[in-house]
Amino acid sequence: MVFSSRPRPRVANPLCCCEYIDKDGERNHILACCCNCVELDRAVDNLCCCRSERRPGCDRVISTVMDRMRIPWIGGAKQLSFDALLPMVLLPCLFGFGALGLSCTVLVFFSMPLLILQLHRVYFRNIPNTKFFCSWTYTSLALIFIIYELLVVPFLEISSEENWVFIGISALSLLSLYKVQTLKQPQSQLDVECAGTNLQSSKVINACDGCGTFLLPRMAHCNTCQKCIPKRELHCLWFGCCIGSHNLLWFLVCLLSLSISLLYSSNLIMTTVCRPYRVWGSLLLPEDCSEVYYEFRFAVCFVSGLYSLVMAVLPVFALLRQCWMVSLGITGSEWRTMPLTHILRLGVTAHRPHSRGLVMNWYYLFACQNMNN
Amino acid sequence: MSYFKFNESEIRPGGHWEPSHCLAQHKVALIIPYRNRRKHLENFLSYMHSFLQAQLIEYSIYVVEQTSKFAFNRGLLFNIGYSTALRYEQIPCFIFHDVDLLPENIEHIYACTNMPRHMSSSVNTFRYQLPYGTLFGGVVSMLQAQFQMVNGFPNRYFGWGGEDDDLFMRVINKGMNIVRFAPEISRYYMLPHIKEQAPPENLEHLQHVTAYQERDGLNDYRRYCSSIKEVSELLYMHIIADVLLPEEYNQVQ
Numbered sequence: 335m336v337f338s339s340r341p342r343p344r345v346a347n348p349l350c351c352c353e354y355i356d357k358d359g360e361r362n363h364i365l366a367c368c369c370n371c372v373e374l375d376r377a378v379d380n381l382c383c384c385r386s387e388r389r390p391g392c393d394r395v396i397s398t399v400m401d402r403m404r405i406p407w408i409g410g411a412k413q414l415s416f417d418a419l420l421p422m423v424l425l426p427c428l429f430g431f432g433a434l435g436l437s438c439t440v441l442v443f444f445s446m447p448l449l450i451l452q453l454h455r456v457y458f459r460n461i462p463n464t465k466f467f468c469s470w471t472y473t474s475l476a477l478i479f480i481i482y483e484l485l486v487v488p489f490l491e492i493s494s495e496e497n498w499v500f501i502g503i504s505a506l507s508l509l510s511l512y513k514v515q516t517l518k519q520p521q522s523q524l525d526v527e528c529a530g531t532n533l534q535s536s537k538v539i540n541a542c543d544g545c546g547t548f549l550l551p552r553m554a555h556c557n558t559c560q561k562c563i564p565k566r567e568l569h570c571l572w573f574g575c576c577i578g579s580h581n582l583l584w585f586l587v588c589l590l591s592l593s594i595s596l597l598y599s600s601n602l603i604m605t606t607v608c609r610p611y612r613v614w615g616s617l618l619l620p621e622d623c624s625e626v627y628y629e630f631r632f633a634v635c636f637v638s639g640l641y642s643l644v645m646a647v648l649p650v651f652a653l654l655r656q657c658w659m660v661s662l663g664i665t666g667s668e669w670r671t672m673p674l675t676h677i678l679r680l681g682v683t684a685h686r687p688h689s690r691g692l693v694m695n696w697y698y699l700f701a702c703q704n705m706n707n
Numbered sequence: 708m709s710y711f712k713f714n715e716s717e718i719r720p721g722g723h724w725e726p727s728h729c730l731a732q733h734k735v736a737l738i739i740p741y742r743n744r745r746k747h748l749e750n751f752l753s754y755m756h757s758f759l760q761a762q763l764i765e766y767s768i769y770v771v772e773q774t775s776k777f778a779f780n781r782g783l784l785f786n787i788g789y790s791t792a793l794r795y796e797q798i799p800c801f802i803f804h805d806v807d808l809l810p811e812n813i814e815h816i817y818a819c820t821n822m823p824r825h826m827s828s829s830v831n832t833f834r835y836q837l838p839y840g841t842l843f844g845g846v847v848s849m850l851q852a853q854f855q856m857v858n859g860f861p862n863r864y865f866g867w868g869g870e871d872d873d874l875f876m877r878v879i880n881k882g883m884n885i886v887r888f889a890p891e892i893s894r895y896y897m898l899p900h901i902k903e904q905a906p907p908e909n910l911e912h913l914q915h916v917t918a919y920q921e922r923d924g925l926n927d928y929r930r931y932c933s934s935i936k937e938v939s940e941l942l943y944m945h946i947i948a949d950v951l952l953p954e955e956y957n958q959v960q
Contacts, residue, residue: 490838605834618834625901
């Protein structure tokens with residue numbers, strides 16, 4: 335996900351691992367990354383001569399810098415995309431800063447959502463297919479897992495069964511995340527039937543304005559993916575893909591396993607670094623966390639446990655919402671076009687032509703997924 | 708946590724109690740090393756008196772306090788408490804107990820087994836897990852003869868940590884092994900206090916356990932004290948020990 339692949343033009347000599355075709359279509363070498371930047375020269379010229387620098391000039395410098403940030407790769411150097419790299423730098427820094435003290439932790443957890451919102455508003459809104467959020471998800475999961483295995487487990491307070499259960503759930507959530515992102519939408523008759531109607535009774539008339547696909551019933555266009563998705567639910571920024579009938583089941587599995595693994599890791603980490611008490615059976619909850627800031631290692635674990643708890647809110651909320659919509663038999667796109675009065679009553683009173691009753695809605699969710707596969 | 712009541716009038720001065728209506732099956736002495744934790748001691752005493760009386764055990768409680776400015780020496784205080792207790796009465800079974808640990812399960816019988824017994828194997832701050840198999844700290848019960856045989860605790864561990872691992876190796880050296888009860892039974896609640904790090908000398912001492920076993924222990928603890936004073940309190944026997952550093956420590960510093 336770090337590397338953005340772009341179609342390379344055919345060249346007579348194959349590229350060595352340090353060469354690449356730059357954005358102007360010319361052959362370039364990564365050692366020359368600091369040489370001969372026409373855009374920068376022009377910008378400095380303008381600055382020296384006090385000519386008013388037009389905004390596109392600045393953008394050109396940035397795009398050249400981004401084009402030249404590459405790592406050697408077989409068959410030509412690969413480009414590192416800035417938006418994918420940012421979370422990998424940002425998150426460890428935020429964790430480290432948050433571990434300095436209670437006030438730093440509070441500051442980090444309040445500034446993190448503001449930071450993401452601001453980055454989205456100012457910068458990533460202009461890049462339709464940004465990998466920033468997807469990279470944020472992967473970096474968070476990786477960071478929590480690394481901190482858990484390298485810092486928390488060596489305290490020897492977590493039994494091997496608990497550890498294996500956690501690893502299993504994490505593996506399941508990664509697998510389902512992979513499935514959600516890679517499953518293709520099949521263009522078949524079956525799919526249309528799964529979409530809630532059969533072809534005979536409905537007339538296919540309209541073509542989509544955006545991509546020209548024939549609009550089947552319950553199909554909706556996604557501006558980010560630039561295509562139409564059957565039974566489109568939403569475009570999930572954090573997973574970097576659209577959710578439709580083709581991957582809805584895996585999406586639910588992913589949300590469920592992700593919620594469990596985040597909550598469980600948070601519980602394991604917090605009960606290790608804090609003083610726990612026994613609620614019932616082997617279920618422990620943290621009781622007193624006042625001592626975590628005496629040592630940096632404890633504090634880092636504490637911050638990651640807290641982060642994992644906060645992050646768990648997102649998949650838990652999305653899971654509940656999605657389950658509710660499946661039970662009602664409506665898609666996310668239909669939900670958003672509902673009048674406010676229906677939304678305030680949680681959609682129960684809305685006109686739902688495609689709903690087949692609570693049990694059958696869930697049955698078709700599983701049945702269609704099996705047919706697609 | 709205190710769900711039992713204890714009868715203060717039945718306790719003899721010096722913290723001795725025995726069931727009035729029956730003959731106790733077990734007779735034990737609790738040795739508690741102590742310094743500067745007034746709140747913990749009050750909690751501990753009120754909790755343990757009711758706990759032990761509910762188990763109908765004949766017991767006495769000896770609190771050994773270190774007064775000098777030197778680092779806390781847990782092993783030495785246990786040796787002092789053991790020797791002082793034996794001057795008062797014949798005690799077949801000793802329980803060496805930290806002041807910040809409270810047993811959660813009434814089925815956890817406070818008595819000795821035929822092998823030295825590690826009683827606090829499931830503590831809440833360790834998420835009720837046993838961190839490593841040779842852990843022998845917290846609460847330990849031993850028969851008097853066994854404690855005499857291993858030559859007691861080592862005296863040369865100043866500061867937190869090490870003396871419990873030393874005792875474990877002493878027990879193993881004498882051909883014995885340790886026992887533990889099921890984790891559900893041996894659950895303990897640790898009263899909150901700040902965690903400490905073991906000083907490097909103590910880790911160094913652990914390399915020479917066997918060499919020092921006969922030299923450093925019960926037969927040697929008097930070198931470390933300038934005076935030992937006993938005061939009989941209402942709920943416990945208070946032993947106040949003035950600890951001093953023997954010759955060889957002064958030379959090192």
